[in-house]
Every structure is written in C-alpha cells, then in structure tokens.
Amino acid sequence: xxxxxxxxxxxxxxPVRPEVLEAMLPYLGREAFGxxxxxxxxxxxxxxxxxxxxRSIAEALGGGGGGGGGVEPAQVIFTSGGTEADNLxxxxxxxxxxxxxxxxxxxxxxxxxxxxLAAAHAVAHLGGEEIIxxxxxxxxxxxxxLNEALARGVAVVSVMWVNNEVGVVQPIARLAARxxxxxxxxxxxxxxxxxxxxxxxxxxxxxxxTISGHKIGAPKGIGALVVRDRHAVExxxxxxxxxxxxxxxxxxxxxxxxxxxxxELAAREQAAFAARxxxxxxxxxxxxxxxxxxxxxxxxxxxxxxxxxxxxxxxxDSEALLMHLDLAGIACSSGxxxxxxxxxxxxxLTAMGVPRELGVAALRFSFGKENTEEDVEAxxxxxxxxxxxxxxxxxxxxx
Amino acid sequence: MTDRVLVAMSGGVDSSVAAALLVEAGYDVVGATMKxxxxxxxxxxxxCCSLDSITDAQLVAHKLGIPHYVLNFEDRFGRDVxxxxxxxxxxxxxxxxxxxxxxxxxxxxxLYHADALDCAYVATGHYAIARDGGLFRGRDVLKDQSxxxxxxxxxxxxxxxxxxxxxxxxxxxxxxxxxxxxxxxKPESVEICFVPDDDYVRVLERHLPSDAPALAPGPVVTxxxxxxxxxxxxxRYTIGQRRGLPGGFREPRYVVAIRPATREVVLGxxxxxxxxxxxxxxxxxxxxxxxxxxxxxVQCRYRAPAVPGRVRECSPATLELDLAEPxxxxxxxxxxxxxxxxxxxLGGGVIA
Numbered sequence: 058x059x060x061x062x063x064x065x066x067x068x069x070x071x072p073v074r075p076e077v078l079e080a081m082l083p084y085l086g087r088e089a090f091g092x093x094x095x096x097x098x099x100x101x102x103x104x105x106x107x108x109x110x111x112r113s114i115a116e117a118l119g120g121g122g123g124g125g126g127g128v129e130p131a132q133v134i135f136t137s138g139g140t141e142a143d144n145l146x147x148x149x150x151x152x153x154x155x156x157x158x159x160x161x162x163x164x165x166x167x168x169x170x171x172x173x174l175a176a177a178h179a180v181a182h183l184g185g186e187e188i189i190x191x192x193x194x195x196x197x198x199x200x201x202x203l204n205e206a207l208a209r210g211v212a213v214v215s216v217m218w219v220n221n222e223v224g225v226v227q228p229i230a231r232l233a234a235r236x237x238x239x240x241x242x243x244x245x246x247x248x249x250x251x252x253x254x255x256x257x258x259x260x261x262x263x264x265x266x267t268i269s270g271h272k273i274g275a276p277k278g279i280g281a282l283v284v285r286d287r288h289a290v291e292x293x294x295x296x297x298x299x300x301x302x303x304x305x306x307x308x309x310x311x312x313x314x315x316x317x318x319x320x321e322l323a324a325r326e327q328a329a330f331a332a333r334x335x336x337x338x339x340x341x342x343x344x345x346x347x348x349x350x351x352x353x354x355x356x357x358x359x360x361x362x363x364x365x366x367x368x369x370x371x372x373x374d375s376e377a378l379l380m381h382l383d384l385a386g387i388a389c390s391s392g393x394x395x396x397x398x399x400x401x402x403x404x405x406l407t408a409m410g411v412p413r414e415l416g417v418a419a420l421r422f423s424f425g426k427e428n429t430e431e432d433v434e435a436x437x438x439x440x441x442x443x444x445x446x447x448x449x450x451x452x453x454x455x456x
Numbered sequence: 457m458t459d460r461v462l463v464a465m466s467g468g469v470d471s472s473v474a475a476a477l478l479v480e481a482g483y484d485v486v487g488a489t490m491k492x493x494x495x496x497x498x499x500x501x502x503x504c505c506s507l508d509s510i511t512d513a514q515l516v517a518h519k520l521g522i523p524h525y526v527l528n529f530e531d532r533f534g535r536d537v538x539x540x541x542x543x544x545x546x547x548x549x550x551x552x553x554x555x556x557x558x559x560x561x562x563x564x565x566x567l568y569h570a571d572a573l574d575c576a577y578v579a580t581g582h583y584a585i586a587r588d589g590g591l592f593r594g595r596d597v598l599k600d601q602s603x604x605x606x607x608x609x610x611x612x613x614x615x616x617x618x619x620x621x622x623x624x625x626x627x628x629x630x631x632x633x634x635x636x637x638x639x640x641x642k643p644e645s646v647e648i649c650f651v652p653d654d655d656y657v658r659v660l661e662r663h664l665p666s667d668a669p670a671l672a673p674g675p676v677v678t679x680x681x682x683x684x685x686x687x688x689x690x691x692r693y694t695i696g697q698r699r700g701l702p703g704g705f706r707e708p709r710y711v712v713a714i715r716p717a718t719r720e721v722v723l724g725x726x727x728x729x730x731x732x733x734x735x736x737x738x739x740x741x742x743x744x745x746x747x748x749x750x751x752x753x754v755q756c757r758y759r760a761p762a763v764p765g766r767v768r769e770c771s772p773a774t775l776e777l778d779l780a781e782p783x784x785x786x787x788x789x790x791x792x793x794x795x796x797x798x799x800x801x802l803g804g805g806v807i808a
Contacts, residue, residue: 376527376528377569377572380525380573384486384573446573447572450571450572454565
C-alpha cells in the first residue's frame with residue numbers, strides 16, 4: 058500500500074463535506090424525515106429544509122436581482138443529479154417545442170458531457186433532430202455554427218460553461234445573449250463551473266442551468282436544474298405533481314439540504330478556491346513539463362477554469378498510466394474512453410482536434426479544496442519512472 | 457523485482473482462489489482482468505465493459521484487498537486468436553483458440569504488463585503446475601489444463617505461479633467457500649469465451665465473407681470417392697463427427713477428412729479414423745528439443761489420454777511421431793502436447 062494517497066480526480070467526484078453531512082443529518086433521522094408534501098408537522102419540517110435549500114441556491118446563483126435577471130427560489134428544480142438535469146433540459150425543451158409546433162430539433166456543442174450529447178441523440182431517436190456544434194482548437198463553440206443552427210430553428214441550444222475534461226471556458230454570456238435575441242431557450246451545463254469560476258446568472262440570460270451536488274461536496278444523487286421559464290420544458294418523468302410537475306416524485310430531502318449547504322459554501326469560497334487551484338494547476342503543469350518535456354497541455358490556448366488540467370504524454374496510453382499511478386497511490390482520470398473495440402480518445406479531445414495518439418495518452422488532473430503542494434510534489438516525483446515504463450510497454454504492445 | 461505478482465483474474469472460481477491463496481501466502485498481489493473482445497458484440501443485451509465476469513473479479517479483488525485493473529487486449533486478441541480461429545476453420549481445420557490465447561495473450565501480452573509493473577511473477581487459475589523451471593500436469597486428472605499450455609515461451613515458466621494446479625476442483629471450491637469468495641459456486645465455463653452458446657458457426661458467419669467456401673455447400677463423399685450427399689459448409693464439420701451425416705450405411709460413418717480445395721467432407725468407417733502417426737507443426741519447446749528415436753508421450757486432444765510414441769523425424773519446424781497405439785480422430789488444427797513419463801510438459805505443436 059502506498060504511504061500517501063493523492064486524489065487529483067475532483068472533477069469526477071468529491072467527498073461529502075463535514076458541514077454538508079451535518080446539515081443533512083436531521084433530515085435522515087426522526088427530526089425531519091417527513092414528506093415535504095404532507096401538511097403535518099413532519100412534512101412541514103422537511104418542507105422547510107427544501108425551501109431553505111432553494112433560497113440558498115437561488116441566492117448563490119445570483120439572487121433575486123433587479124429587473125428579473127437573477128434566480129428565484131421557485132426556479133430551482135431538484136433532480137437526481139447533473140445527468141437528469143441535462144436530460145430534462147434538452148429533451149424537455151424538445152418535447153415542449155414539438156407540442157407548440159416549433160422545430161423538434163436541438164443543438165448542442167461537440168464537447169458537451171455525455172449526459173447532454175446522449176439526450177440530444179435521444180431527441181433524434183424520438184423522431185427529432187440533433188445538431189452538433191463544432192468547436193475550435195481551443196474548444197470554443199464556433200459562432201457561425203451557432204448562428205446557422207439558430208437560423209434553422211431549434212428547441213434549445215445547450216453549451217457547457219466549463220468543460221469537464223479540459224476545463225475550457227465558453228463565452229457563455231455572449232452565447233446566451235445570441236440565443237435570447239433569437240428567442241431560443243439556452244441551457245448551460247454548469248456542473249464544472251459552479252464553485253470554480255465566478256457564476257452569476259444575473260449577468261447570463263440563460264433559460265436553464267444545471268448543477269450537480271457531488272462535484273462540490275454534496276452527496277451523489279442530487280442535482281438541480283434552474284428553470285427560468287416553466288413553459289420552456291415539458292416533464293420527462295411523470296408522477297404526483299411535485300415541483301410544478303416539471304420533476305415530480307417525493308423530494309430527496311436530505312440530498313436537497315446537502316446540495317443547498319454545499320452550494321452556499323462553494324459560492325462563498327469560490328474566489329479563494331480558484332486562486333489556490335490555479336496556483337496548484339500552474340505548478341503541476343510547469344513541473345510536469347519539466348520532467349516530461351514533450352508532454353502537451355490540452356486546451357491551454359483558450360480560457361480555462363482553474364481546477365482542471367488535461368495533459369497528454371506522447372508514446373503512452375492513458376489506461377496504463379492510470380494503473381501505474383494508482384499503484385503509486387495517485388488517483389486521476391483519463392481522457393480516453395472505452396468504446397466498442399479499442400481504447401479511443403474522448404469525444405472532447407477529438408472535437409478539439411487533438412491527434413489520436415495524444416488523445417489516447419491524455420490524463421486529467423482535477424483539484425479540489427483538499428489538495429496541497431505535496432500532492433503535486435508526489436505526482437511529479439512518481440511520474441518520470443511511470444512514463445518511462447509505460448512508454449516501453451506501449452512500444453512493445455503496439456509494434 | 458519484488459515478490460509482486462500479477463494475477464490474471466477471469467472472474468471465475470479458479471483464478472479467484474489463485475489470487476486469494478497468493479494473498480494468504482504473503483505475495484504483493486495485483487489483480488487484472490483481460491478484456492479480450494467486445495462483450496457487446498456477442499451478448500447484445502449487455503453494454504460494453506459491464507460483463508458480469510469483470511464485476512466478479514472486481515468483487516473478489518475488493519474482498520482480498522488487492523488492486524484490480526482491466527487490461528484491454530481486444531485488438532491483439534482479435535488479431536492473434538480470433539482471426540486465427542476463423543482462418544483455421546476456413547482452411548478445413550479445427551483450431552483450439554485457448555492454446556493461442558495462452559501463447560500470445562495470457563503468457564506474452566500479459567507479461568508485458570507484469571514487466572512494466574515490476575512483477576516478478578504472473579499467476580493464473582490454470583490446473584497445471586509450474587515447478588523447478590518445468591511445467592507439469594495439474595494434480596486433478598479431470599481438470600488438468602497443461603494441454604493448452606504447450607505454446608508458451610519457455611522463459612516464462614520460471615515466473616509462473618500456479619496455486620490451484622496442486623488442488624482438485626472440489627478443493628478449489630472448498631477454498632473459495634472458506635475464503636467467502638462470491639465466485640465460489642460459479643458454474644464451470646466450458647465454452648470458448650468469445651463463442652456464445654457454443655455456436656462457433658455464428659462467429660465464422662460474422663467474420664467470413666458471405667461467399668466463403670467454408671460456409672458454402674459442397675459434396676459429402678466416401679473414402680471410395682462416391683458422392684453420398686451435400687453439406688452446407690465444411691466448417692460446420694470436424695474430424696470424428698458422427699452426428700448430422702447422411703444415413704443409409706451398414707456401419708457407423710464418421711467424418712474422416714475435410715478437403716477445403718474441393719469442399720469435400722469425407723466419410724469413413726471407425727477404423728479409417730484411426731491414426732498411427734502424427735505430424736506437428738508450429739513447434740514450441742518447454743524442455744530441450746527431442747531428437748529422432750526419442751520416446752515421448754503425446755496427447756492429441758483435450759481430455760484424451762496421452763499415448764506413447766517415438767520421434768521419427770524432427771526439424772525446427774515439424775516433428776513426426778510414430779504412435780505405439782492408434783489414436784482416434786487425429787484432427788488437423790488441434791494440438792499435440794508432448795509429455796515425459798512423469799507428466800512434465802515438454803512442448804508441443806499444431807497437428808498438421
């Protein structure tokens with residue numbers, strides 16, 4: 058067993074923060090276990106937790122604001138996580154458009170999370186159409202492609218604020234304004250943005266906004282979709298009418314309370330976290346390049362969020378690197394995916410034009426609030442020997 | 457090098473117990489499951505990468521407190537094993553993919569990973585015994601799998617650990633129960649891993665062109681040259697087969713030969729199925745090579761008894777053996793595994 062464990066995979070998930078767990082506990086036990094739809098005291102106690110969480114989240118995302126630019130508590134719709142929120146946004150908008158007689162067509166960027174891409178694909182499967190918006194080498198959605206999609210008419214445009222694999226930041230305000238001007242709902246997957254870069258929806262005229270709990274110290278299984286226009290989406294699951302029928306089902310009260318607490322903390326700590334994460338990331342990249350001079354930082358030419366670094370190490374494959382790093386006690390993730398057949402570069406790196414041999418050799422390091430300089434130190438100490446071994450292995454296996 | 461060992465964990469009971477016994481013995485154990493083909497292809501209702509066997513291996517590794525990884529060998533396994541399986545059938549032969557998997561995948565490609573991970577040893581759940589630089593039959597005569605191992609690199613044997621080779625299958629199950637492994641009651645798999653439902657023709661149909669001669673109709677003839685029927689592809693037949701042949705003979709008739717050039721499936725009597733000599737190609741040695749005149753035991757089929765014989769001719773490429781007693785249905789493409797009188801595996805080859 059390695060002496061020291063290093064977790065550099067915070068974009069995959071994070072541990073539940075002690076403050077969050079503490080906030081949740083009353084809602085798991087006798088104190089406030091009730092069904093928030095019940096009018097009795099047990100229900101009221103649970104309802105209060107849900108309502109408070111909505112307020113916290115609305116506040117953290119920009120508050121009431123002037124001129125209706127912010128977020129109202131009633132606009133926060135809880136889901137089982139980011140994936141469901143993304144599905145609700147993309148498929149829900151498409152279904153609502155079809156009902157209105159508008160185009161049953163969605164446009165999403167090529168570097169979206171699979172939750173969005175697969176949802177767009179589901180729309181096509183349902184008889185609609187999906188438009189994939191290409192990105193530049195730095196990962197930015199091309200204006201021309203967006204304009205073309207808007208001209209054709211779409212039910213929703215979905216673009217992630219911060220990409221989960223490379224950290225690329227999209228010009229969300231500009232894209233949102235374009236969609237608003239065209240009268241098209243705009244969905245922002247903010248899962249990797251919230252808590253990492255300044256996020257205030259009072260400046261962003263988006264219709265829908267996704268957050269996820271477990272990326273910010275809340276448990277897995279809770280997320281939210283901010284729905285600023287209830288008519289823009291139709292429910293994709295059906296039930297008892299909770300949450301205005303947009304997302305029925307008895308609320309996951311402890312999860313919701315945990316999400317509220319985590320969002321509040323993340324918003325408060327964002328600036329300090331970003332400064333620390335950026336320093337660690339810059340240090341990591343500088344020192345990795347010093348020990349592996351031909352390593353390539355993916356997406357470095359454009360604006361990036363501070364907590365993600367995608368590094369390709371030529372002549373290796375990321376699955377083997379991950380295994381060797383894990384045995385050395387270092388956890389990160391790869392930029393490749395197991396698709397049918399062999400290991401392939403991720404759709405994100407491919408869309409950004411990263412060559413295949415670099416795409417299959419990509420590692421993603423992602424920082425959280427617990428990471429320190431020692432973590433970077435441990436990685437940099439272990440990496441050269443691992444790279445040497447994996448290069449040798451890859452050379453043997455691919456000859 | 458350390459006392460680290462990379463264990464190939466298939467998700468079955470044998471390799472689970474192998475890993476567990478090595479942990480008990482104090483080795484620094486790393487588990488790995490080789491992903492050899494896309495399970496989604498052959499098992500349509502299961503998505504890629506979620507095959508139960510991988511999950512089982514992961515559960516066992518977790519229980520044992522050892523790291524576990526999935527190694528993707530799909531490309532190489534497809535090239536070294538599946539492609540050969542298909543081309544052998546297309547040539548009218550009956551291949552054993554498990555032999556090539558051991559030679560090329562389990563004890564070659566897997567070793568590359570073991571080397572990179574600084575593993576002094578590799579281990580599997582094979583019923584065979586690696587000892588003193590030699591490879592021997594497993595203790596359980598019913599389970600012995602040494603037959604499939606003749607083609608591995610001789611240098612690998614010294615690095616092999618075979619913890620279940622000295623157990624009987626019931627003892628392995630007992631050990632699995634004692635250790636509380638989820639795989640303890642898992643049924644025996646006897647299929648070729650990439651051939652679902654034992655339907656190898658379906659695999660051939662998927663990999664061969666639709667007009668491949670091996671799957672096209674041809675004549676069924678007797679050894680005398682008389683055409684007695686039609687078949688719908690010689691790849692559907694194997695030497696020694698009795699079922700599914702045209703009837704109307706006084707004596708039982710068997711497939712005694714397949715002639716791909718003329719697409720003929722040849723029927724003959726039981727006597728015509730007996731061979732008194734065997735020629736092996738693609739030789740590999742796990743001991744010093746034999747020379748003409750040397751006595752040896754040869755096993756021509758899995759679970760068939762080995763028979764004594766003597767080397768008639770030996771070149772680096774082929775070995776001709778005279779058999780002391782006739783062997784039924786010597787089948788091109790199967791293996792001839794060579795043993796000494798003590799059950800040491802000396803090497804082997806593919807039956808020509």
